[in-house]
Amino acid sequence: MQLPSQQVAVLEAARADEATSVDALAAATDLPPETVTGAVFELETEGLVAVSERVDETVALTDEGRDYVTEGLPEVRLYEAALEAGADADPVSMGRVIGASGLEGGAVDIALSNYARKGYGVIDSGEITADPDADPDADAEANALAALADADDAPVDSVDVDSETLASLERRGLLDRHESTVREATLTERAVTELMAGIETAETVGQVTPELLTSWAKQSFADHSSGQGPREDGEWEDVEFAEYNVEADAEQFEGGNVHILRQTAERVKDTLVGMGFQEMDGPHVDADFWINDCLFMPQDHPARTHWDRFALENPTHIDDLPADLVDRVERAHKDGVGPDGEGYHSPWDEDFARALALRGHTTSLSTRYLSGEEVGELEPPQRYFSVEKVYRNDTLDPTHLLEFFQIEGWVMAEDLSVRDLMGTFEEFYSQFGIEDIQFKPHYNPYTEPSFELFGTHPTTGELVEIGNSGIFREEMLEPLGVDCDVMAWGLALERLLMLMYGFEDIRDIHGTLCDLELLRNTEVTY
């Protein structure tokens, strides 16, 4: 019998009286595990080995767990410091003991939350006592850490730690569990017979290499005998190729992937371009003038105070603003527009308008474009959009980030109504499979009427706010020199994603806590 060299090596390393794992075969044959797996499956097909599979659970310490192996568990360190300070006799001030323990930052909280639980003592009104009978040497978790120190993905039943302690280490984030499929091969009777008869190694090639393709098989025997001199074929002509086993397990590769947020942003852009919109572009840091004043936002509006915006320290102010426009905006703020206009009658300060900040919405791009600053005076009809980052000094929670993407847009035309606005959203969202948009009357200083948009979360069924919109007011448009209707909106890209993909926490797709599995496996549809 003839077999490829890898299969022969595996057969020689395997046994008839005992199952040998792929890893052990790989070590014995000096072949990569993937190659051994392939060979094992080939041999199984040939009836030369029997393959069995089992799922092994393995455990390994996390980085934090490993740190505690050397430094000691925080609660044990606290106990030792408490003993040292005499807390076994009388309560001692917590601050003193913590200082003496050398614990810092998060480790202090960890120590405190485990101290009493494990019976090391009592913490009460800023004082700590140490139970003289407590025994850190008998601390099950500390002993388990020591026992696991060298266990790198060791099978769970091979480690000498009870399951309850393993569970508590896992809860504390000190231990990771993994599951892996272990394949084992045992020689069949047929293999034993064949091995005794002697198996020859067939020279097979597993892969076409550039060398094989470019080499010349100059002196093949056939050429010699026919006396025709060197043949002009490559060596690949003569070799025997190994058969592919398409069922063999292969190593898993995690290739790069365009983030679903980026993919959806591109899709939103394509959709809006398809609806006849052009893209706007502009600075992330902008003057309050473009972000707020041009939107008829009073200078004492709560959203303009320091806690809601990220102000710039250097430089603090924009150099240039169009003087005429500044005058017109100031007048609108003070007196309103038109013969019956009502302004805010409050002070308007140009210096305040020049202050620079990270834009809290991309409506700053809309004011720039509508004013004629970016692409000159615009005649209706016009449609513009952007899909860009905005920045808000919010509190992080499942639906809020400090920065997110806004889908900004506006339509300029002679006559626009709320029906146009609603119809545009229905058309836009239906392209993403969202057919149940709801509208709620709202207030913005720069739109009248205004609407918030809501969609239904596909798994929780809750209403999720997905955007804000309206028809720009006269007080905003007149200073900008626009004398027709403009309807506009700002939609949250991340919220659209929530409705499309059903995740519940925005942090699943963004930032350090993001769910990599979700990002790798989410199917993107076009």
Ligand SMILES: N[C@@H](Cc1ccccc1)C(=O)O
């Ligand atoms: N700027 C608004 C969105 C919006 C834009 C244009 C008109 C109306 C509303 C926001 O960030 O919420």
